[in-house]
Amino acid sequence: xxxxxxxxxxxxxxxxxxxxxxxxxxxxxxxxxxxxxxxxxxxxxxxxxxxxxxxxxxxxxxxxxxxxxxxxxxxxxxxxxxxxxxxxxxxxxxxxxxxxxxxxxxxxxxxxx
Amino acid sequence: xxxxxxxxxxxxxxxxxxxxxxxxxxxxxxxxxxxxxxxxxxxxxxxxxxxxxxxxxxxxxxxxxxxxxxxxxxxxxxxxxxxxxxxxxxxxxxxxxxxxxxxxxxxxxx
Numbered sequence: 001x002x003x004x005x006x007x008x009x010x011x012x013x014x015x016x017x018x019x020x021x022x023x024x025x026x027x028x029x030x031x032x033x034x035x036x037x038x039x040x041x042x043x044x045x046x047x048x049x050x051x052x053x054x055x056x057x058x059x060x061x062x063x064x065x066x067x068x069x070x071x072x073x074x075x076x077x078x079x080x081x082x083x084x085x086x087x088x089x090x091x092x093x094x095x096x097x098x099x100x101x102x103x104x105x106x107x108x109x110x111x112x113x
Numbered sequence: 114x115x116x117x118x119x120x121x122x123x124x125x126x127x128x129x130x131x132x133x134x135x136x137x138x139x140x141x142x143x144x145x146x147x148x149x150x151x152x153x154x155x156x157x158x159x160x161x162x163x164x165x166x167x168x169x170x171x172x173x174x175x176x177x178x179x180x181x182x183x184x185x186x187x188x189x190x191x192x193x194x195x196x197x198x199x200x201x202x203x204x205x206x207x208x209x210x211x212x213x214x215x216x217x218x219x220x221x222x223x
Binding site: 031033042043045048050055056088090096097098099100101102103104105106107109 | 144145147154155156157158159162203205206208209210211212213215
Protein backbone atom coordinates (compact mmCIF):
# COMPACT_ATOMS: atom_id res chain seq x y z
CA UNK A 1 0.00 0.00 0.00
CA UNK A 2 1.63 3.23 -1.13
CA UNK A 3 -0.65 5.69 0.71
CA UNK A 4 -2.54 6.41 -2.51
CA UNK A 5 -5.53 4.13 -3.00
CA UNK A 6 -7.34 3.75 -6.28
CA UNK A 7 -10.62 1.96 -6.85
CA UNK A 8 -11.67 -0.06 -8.66
CA UNK A 9 -8.53 -1.96 -9.69
CA UNK A 10 -10.20 -3.24 -12.84
CA UNK A 11 -13.20 -1.89 -14.76
CA UNK A 12 -14.95 -3.09 -17.90
CA UNK A 13 -17.54 -0.74 -19.29
CA UNK A 14 -19.62 -0.32 -22.41
CA UNK A 15 -19.42 2.77 -24.54
CA UNK A 16 -22.77 4.04 -23.27
CA UNK A 17 -22.02 3.50 -19.58
CA UNK A 18 -21.17 6.08 -16.94
CA UNK A 19 -18.63 5.14 -14.31
CA UNK A 20 -16.26 6.86 -11.91
CA UNK A 21 -12.71 6.18 -10.80
CA UNK A 22 -11.77 7.09 -7.27
CA UNK A 23 -8.45 8.09 -5.77
CA UNK A 24 -7.74 8.75 -2.10
CA UNK A 25 -4.44 9.74 -0.53
CA UNK A 26 -3.56 9.49 3.15
CA UNK A 27 -0.27 11.36 2.93
CA UNK A 28 -1.37 14.93 3.63
CA UNK A 29 -0.37 15.95 0.11
CA UNK A 30 -1.79 19.05 -1.56
CA UNK A 31 -1.41 18.16 -5.24
CA UNK A 32 -3.12 15.32 -7.09
CA UNK A 33 -2.84 14.13 -10.67
CA UNK A 34 -4.53 11.87 -13.21
CA UNK A 35 -2.37 10.10 -15.80
CA UNK A 36 -3.28 7.77 -18.64
CA UNK A 37 -0.94 5.01 -19.76
CA UNK A 38 -1.87 3.07 -22.89
CA UNK A 39 -0.16 -0.19 -23.77
CA UNK A 40 3.52 0.30 -24.55
CA UNK A 41 3.13 4.10 -24.47
CA UNK A 42 4.49 6.72 -22.07
CA UNK A 43 2.57 8.37 -19.29
CA UNK A 44 0.13 11.04 -20.48
CA UNK A 45 -0.76 13.78 -18.02
CA UNK A 46 -4.50 14.44 -17.95
CA UNK A 47 -5.30 16.74 -15.02
CA UNK A 48 -3.51 18.54 -12.20
CA UNK A 49 -5.11 19.74 -8.97
CA UNK A 50 -3.42 21.91 -6.35
CA UNK A 51 -5.26 22.61 -3.10
CA UNK A 52 -8.48 21.32 -4.75
CA UNK A 53 -8.19 23.72 -7.67
CA UNK A 54 -7.64 22.44 -11.18
CA UNK A 55 -4.43 23.97 -12.50
CA UNK A 56 -4.05 21.98 -15.69
CA UNK A 57 -6.26 20.23 -18.22
CA UNK A 58 -4.01 18.70 -20.83
CA UNK A 59 -6.50 18.93 -23.73
CA UNK A 60 -8.47 15.99 -22.41
CA UNK A 61 -11.78 15.14 -24.17
CA UNK A 62 -14.90 16.16 -22.27
CA UNK A 63 -15.96 12.53 -21.86
CA UNK A 64 -13.42 12.55 -18.99
CA UNK A 65 -14.56 14.80 -16.14
CA UNK A 66 -12.43 15.22 -13.02
CA UNK A 67 -13.65 16.20 -9.59
CA UNK A 68 -11.61 17.12 -6.53
CA UNK A 69 -13.86 17.74 -3.52
CA UNK A 70 -10.92 18.09 -1.11
CA UNK A 71 -7.16 17.65 -1.07
CA UNK A 72 -7.43 13.96 -0.20
CA UNK A 73 -9.90 12.78 -2.83
CA UNK A 74 -9.89 12.84 -6.60
CA UNK A 75 -12.42 11.37 -8.99
CA UNK A 76 -12.47 10.79 -12.71
CA UNK A 77 -15.99 10.55 -14.11
CA UNK A 78 -16.28 8.64 -17.36
CA UNK A 79 -19.10 8.70 -19.92
CA UNK A 80 -19.55 7.63 -23.54
CA UNK A 81 -15.98 6.37 -23.77
CA UNK A 82 -14.38 4.88 -26.86
CA UNK A 83 -12.44 1.61 -27.14
CA UNK A 84 -9.22 3.61 -27.57
CA UNK A 85 -9.74 4.96 -24.05
CA UNK A 86 -8.86 1.51 -22.71
CA UNK A 87 -5.71 2.01 -20.64
CA UNK A 88 -4.21 2.04 -17.17
CA UNK A 89 -5.37 5.16 -15.33
CA UNK A 90 -2.99 6.29 -12.63
CA UNK A 91 -3.58 8.71 -9.81
CA UNK A 92 -0.62 10.37 -8.11
CA UNK A 93 -0.12 12.86 -5.32
CA UNK A 94 2.72 15.09 -4.16
CA UNK A 95 3.27 17.37 -1.16
CA UNK A 96 3.19 20.59 -3.16
CA UNK A 97 4.21 19.94 -6.74
CA UNK A 98 6.59 18.12 -9.00
CA UNK A 99 9.70 19.21 -7.06
CA UNK A 100 8.86 16.71 -4.32
CA UNK A 101 8.19 13.77 -6.60
CA UNK A 102 5.00 11.79 -6.85
CA UNK A 103 3.51 8.83 -5.06
CA UNK A 104 1.41 6.78 -7.47
CA UNK A 105 -1.62 4.67 -6.73
CA UNK A 106 -1.89 1.12 -8.04
CA UNK A 107 -3.97 2.25 -11.00
CA UNK A 108 -7.28 1.27 -12.54
CA UNK A 109 -7.12 -1.01 -15.57
CA UNK A 110 -10.00 0.20 -17.78
CA UNK A 111 -11.37 -1.76 -20.70
CA UNK A 112 -14.03 -0.16 -22.92
CA UNK A 113 -16.06 -2.64 -24.95
CA UNK B 114 8.61 22.27 -25.05
CA UNK B 115 10.03 20.83 -21.86
CA UNK B 116 11.26 17.32 -22.57
CA UNK B 117 12.93 14.40 -20.92
CA UNK B 118 14.62 11.98 -23.31
CA UNK B 119 15.44 8.32 -22.71
CA UNK B 120 16.49 5.46 -24.94
CA UNK B 121 13.54 3.06 -25.06
CA UNK B 122 15.78 -0.03 -25.11
CA UNK B 123 15.57 -2.82 -24.34
CA UNK B 124 18.83 -2.73 -22.46
CA UNK B 125 19.93 -6.31 -21.87
CA UNK B 126 22.54 -7.09 -19.22
CA UNK B 127 23.63 -10.37 -17.64
CA UNK B 128 22.89 -11.11 -14.01
CA UNK B 129 25.53 -9.59 -11.75
CA UNK B 130 26.54 -6.85 -14.20
CA UNK B 131 26.11 -3.11 -13.87
CA UNK B 132 23.13 -1.66 -15.73
CA UNK B 133 23.51 1.97 -16.81
CA UNK B 134 20.41 3.95 -17.67
CA UNK B 135 20.63 7.45 -19.10
CA UNK B 136 18.38 10.46 -19.42
CA UNK B 137 18.68 14.02 -20.73
CA UNK B 138 16.40 16.95 -20.05
CA UNK B 139 15.80 20.18 -21.90
CA UNK B 140 14.72 22.66 -19.19
CA UNK B 141 17.74 24.16 -17.43
CA UNK B 142 15.42 25.38 -14.68
CA UNK B 143 14.78 21.82 -13.51
CA UNK B 144 15.75 21.39 -9.87
CA UNK B 145 14.66 17.89 -8.93
CA UNK B 146 15.13 14.57 -10.68
CA UNK B 147 13.62 11.18 -10.07
CA UNK B 148 13.92 7.59 -11.20
CA UNK B 149 10.84 5.38 -11.11
CA UNK B 150 10.68 1.64 -11.72
CA UNK B 151 7.59 0.23 -13.37
CA UNK B 152 6.92 -3.47 -13.69
CA UNK B 153 4.65 -4.56 -16.53
CA UNK B 154 1.01 -3.78 -15.72
CA UNK B 155 1.91 -2.07 -12.43
CA UNK B 156 2.21 1.52 -11.33
CA UNK B 157 5.52 3.42 -11.16
CA UNK B 158 7.48 3.16 -7.92
CA UNK B 159 9.94 5.83 -6.84
CA UNK B 160 13.42 4.38 -6.36
CA UNK B 161 15.75 7.40 -6.39
CA UNK B 162 15.62 11.18 -6.18
CA UNK B 163 18.53 13.56 -6.75
CA UNK B 164 18.74 17.31 -6.41
CA UNK B 165 22.47 18.23 -6.51
CA UNK B 166 25.28 17.62 -8.94
CA UNK B 167 27.22 14.45 -8.27
CA UNK B 168 26.35 10.96 -7.15
CA UNK B 169 23.78 9.66 -4.71
CA UNK B 170 23.93 6.05 -3.62
CA UNK B 171 21.21 3.90 -2.08
CA UNK B 172 22.00 0.21 -1.82
CA UNK B 173 22.64 -1.18 -5.30
CA UNK B 174 21.39 2.02 -6.94
CA UNK B 175 23.43 5.13 -7.75
CA UNK B 176 21.91 8.21 -9.33
CA UNK B 177 24.20 10.70 -11.05
CA UNK B 178 23.36 14.28 -11.97
CA UNK B 179 25.27 16.69 -14.19
CA UNK B 180 23.33 19.93 -14.52
CA UNK B 181 25.86 21.51 -16.87
CA UNK B 182 25.32 18.68 -19.35
CA UNK B 183 21.61 18.31 -18.43
CA UNK B 184 22.18 14.63 -17.87
CA UNK B 185 20.88 12.18 -15.28
CA UNK B 186 21.81 8.54 -15.00
CA UNK B 187 20.96 5.52 -12.88
CA UNK B 188 23.44 2.73 -12.21
CA UNK B 189 22.24 -0.61 -10.90
CA UNK B 190 25.04 -2.76 -9.51
CA UNK B 191 24.86 -6.55 -9.26
CA UNK B 192 21.79 -6.57 -11.52
CA UNK B 193 19.19 -9.24 -10.73
CA UNK B 194 16.45 -10.70 -12.91
CA UNK B 195 13.98 -9.01 -10.53
CA UNK B 196 15.36 -5.65 -11.72
CA UNK B 197 13.86 -6.32 -15.15
CA UNK B 198 11.35 -3.50 -15.60
CA UNK B 199 10.87 -0.16 -17.32
CA UNK B 200 12.74 2.71 -15.68
CA UNK B 201 11.23 6.17 -15.97
CA UNK B 202 13.29 9.32 -15.60
CA UNK B 203 11.44 12.46 -14.48
CA UNK B 204 12.43 16.10 -14.06
CA UNK B 205 10.72 18.93 -12.22
CA UNK B 206 10.98 22.32 -13.85
CA UNK B 207 9.67 25.20 -11.75
CA UNK B 208 6.06 24.09 -12.24
CA UNK B 209 3.59 21.97 -10.36
CA UNK B 210 4.22 18.76 -12.27
CA UNK B 211 6.88 16.27 -13.28
CA UNK B 212 7.95 15.76 -16.87
CA UNK B 213 8.47 12.05 -17.57
CA UNK B 214 10.60 10.37 -20.18
CA UNK B 215 9.22 7.50 -22.22
CA UNK B 216 11.15 4.96 -20.15
CA UNK B 217 13.95 2.47 -20.76
CA UNK B 218 13.12 -1.22 -20.64
CA UNK B 219 15.77 -3.20 -18.78
CA UNK B 220 16.15 -6.94 -19.18
CA UNK B 221 18.47 -8.83 -16.83
CA UNK B 222 19.10 -12.36 -18.01
CA UNK B 223 20.41 -15.21 -15.83
